[in-house]
Amino acid sequence: MRNSVLTEPGNATRIPVESQLRTSRRFLQSALDALPSKVAILDRDGALVAVNAAWREHPEIPHGAGGSSPIGQNYLAALAQSVGDPQIGDAIHRGLQELLTGARTSFQVEYGWPDGENPHSWYELRASRFHVDQDTYIVVVQDDITARKEAEQALLDAAALRERSRLARELHDSVTQALYSSVLYIEAVRLSFANGQANLVEENLQELHAMIRQAIADMRLLIFELRPPILDEVGLTGALQARLEAVEVRSGIHPHLRITGDVPRLSEAAEVENELYRIIQEALNNMLKHAQASQVFIDLHVAADRVRLTIQDDGVGFDPASQEAGGMGIRNMKERAQQLGGELAIYSCPGQGTQIQVEVPL
Structure with missing residues (x-):
């Protein structure tokens, strides 16, 4: 087998x-x-x-x-x-x-x-x-992801350092300089009084008063900027009201705020809401430092496909084409509007206040 x-x-x-x-x-x-x-x-x-x-x-x-x-x-x-x-x-x-x-x-x-x-x-x-x-x-x-977290923290630390440096420069350029100038005016008042020059005493006191009021306004602005951001917590309307009450009202400026239209829709567009707040903040800062205004009008309307913003003050105005105007934050405001695909226009002339118009898509 x-x-x-x-x-x-x-x-x-x-x-x-x-x-x-x-x-x-x-x-x-x-x-x-x-x-x-x-x-x-x-x-x-x-x-x-x-x-x-x-x-x-x-x-x-x-x-x-x-x-x-x-x-x-x-x-x-x-x-x-x-x-x-x-x-x-x-x-x-x-x-x-x-x-x-x-x-x-x-x-x-x-x-x-x-x-x-x-x-x-x-x-x-x-x-x-x-x-x-x-x-x-x-x-x-x-x-x-430790390396990534450390890199993110390094960026945050660098941003915080830059912000501290900016605030230090602001403090030096505004409040410190104002206090130093106030000391000079006080000395001028003392000398004018000693020499019997009553007209110069009054003139120097008025300058001193204006200088101190501006220093107080600048200090309020710096204190507000040191506080944590509240935009995420209360939205654009609440953040603007808090800013106006903390800075402008206490500086003797009467603010008028009007926000109309589909406001909840703006809250859904976080980048647009944030950049608009920064533009308004920059405009208010410029007004506070340079305009000598007594009133400011902020009108924001949220339409179906775009947002229109107007900021107007009754201050001394300026020439937007002048070289000095470039250092007033205008470039930053225009870049923020362009980043959103929108436009920003400024209308002003000496003695007639300033109006800023912004239009951005949603």
């Missing part, structure tokens, strides 16, 4: 299929291991079914489950214990649960580690849902 090999039905095809499955698993694992991000895949119960090498190599960070054999561990339960900040832990847990239930398709959060006001490292967690046949899975990706 000739030797033969007996095989069970289907055995000849089962072995290659199992080999292909093993090859596919190795391919998937090799692909995951090649990623620098920390990657894990969860099943519908929140248990880990696959992790990559980066995930295994960094069990110290709060990604919920680590070590050499995390497969099978419940990620959600481990995460609640490893993230010390209850708010962050709850947010991640809730976000992943909503992924599993289908309430959302993706989730993202940033957190510091260790927890506290000054974390040593920052991480970004991103998760999304996918399906294989009838089964639901979640892929969780974590990246170390």
Whole structure:
């Protein structure tokens, strides 16, 4: 009888299929291991079914489950214990649960580690849902974003330093100079009084009075600018009212503010709202420093597709074409309007006040 090999039905095809499955698993694992991000895949119960090498190599960070054999561990339960900040832990847990239930398709959060006001490292967690046949899975990706956070903080620190330097220059150029000039006027009053020059005493006192009033107005402006921004909290109308009451009213200027139209629509366009506030703020600053105005009128109308703004004062006016006018913030205001795709025009002449018109699209 000739030797033969007996095989069970289907055995000849089962072995290659199992080999292909093993090859596919190795391919998937090799692909995951090649990623620098920390990657894990969860099943519908929140248990880990696959992790990559980066995930295994960094069990110290709060990604919920680590070590050499995390497969099978419940990620959600481990995460609640490893993230010390209850708010962050709850947010991640809730976000992943909503992924599993289908309430959302993706989730993202940033957190510091260790927890506290000054974390040593920052991480970004991103998760999304996918399906294989009838089964639901979640892929969780974590990246170390410490370098990015440090760069962002460096930019904020640099911006804060520039702002402090600007305020220091403003303080020196306005209040400090005004106080120094006041000392000179006081000395002039003393000498005029001693020499019996009553007319010069009155003239110098008037100059001194005007100088001190301007110094007080400049100081109020600087104090207002040092306060935290309130635009995000109360919107454009509230921010302008707070500014006018804190600075202009206390400086003896009577403000008239009118905002009409679809104002809630403006709140939805955050960039437009912010830039318009900066334009108005710059115009008010210029008026306060240079115009000697007693009244200012601010009229803002929000239409369906654009915003129209008019700012007018009854001050001394100026020649917009003069060289000196270029240093009054006009260029900044025009650039802000152009950045929004709009236009800014200034109408003024000596002795007749100033009107600024702005129109930007929504």
